[in-house]
Amino acid sequence: MKNVYPEFADRVDFYAIGQSPFESIDQLESYRIKEGYPWPIAEIDTDVLKELRVLQQSTKFALDHQGIITYRAGYANGGADKWREVFSDLAERAGG
Numbered sequence: 001m002k003n004v005y006p007e008f009a010d011r012v013d014f015y016a017i018g019q020s021p022f023e024s025i026d027q028l029e030s031y032r033i034k035e036g037y038p039w040p041i042a043e044i045d046t047d048v049l050k051e052l053r054v055l056q057q058s059t060k061f062a063l064d065h066q067g068i069i070t071y072r073a074g075y076a077n078g079g080a081d082k083w084r085e086v087f088s089d090l091a092e093r094a095g096g
Helices: 025-035 046-051 080-093
Strands: 060-063 069-073
Touching (some): 060 080, 069 080
Antiparallel strands (some): 060 069
């Protein structure tokens, strides 16, 4: 993901979102910096986790510019080629 994101950073909004209500934004940001992730991070509202039926760590979603889920995968899914495909699709849907 770290290698793919820069190709699309100007065309796709990407956020890593914490899954635990016990993780503060400071903890998430510290982890982001430690791992060298170039994308922003955000805290999650537990109601959103329930609505999206997130049941495992590292669940991945792609939402298009209209908020429609275009991709969903679980832990260990979504290598570089898949993310390139997902980001290309999102950019195309948004007209870029």
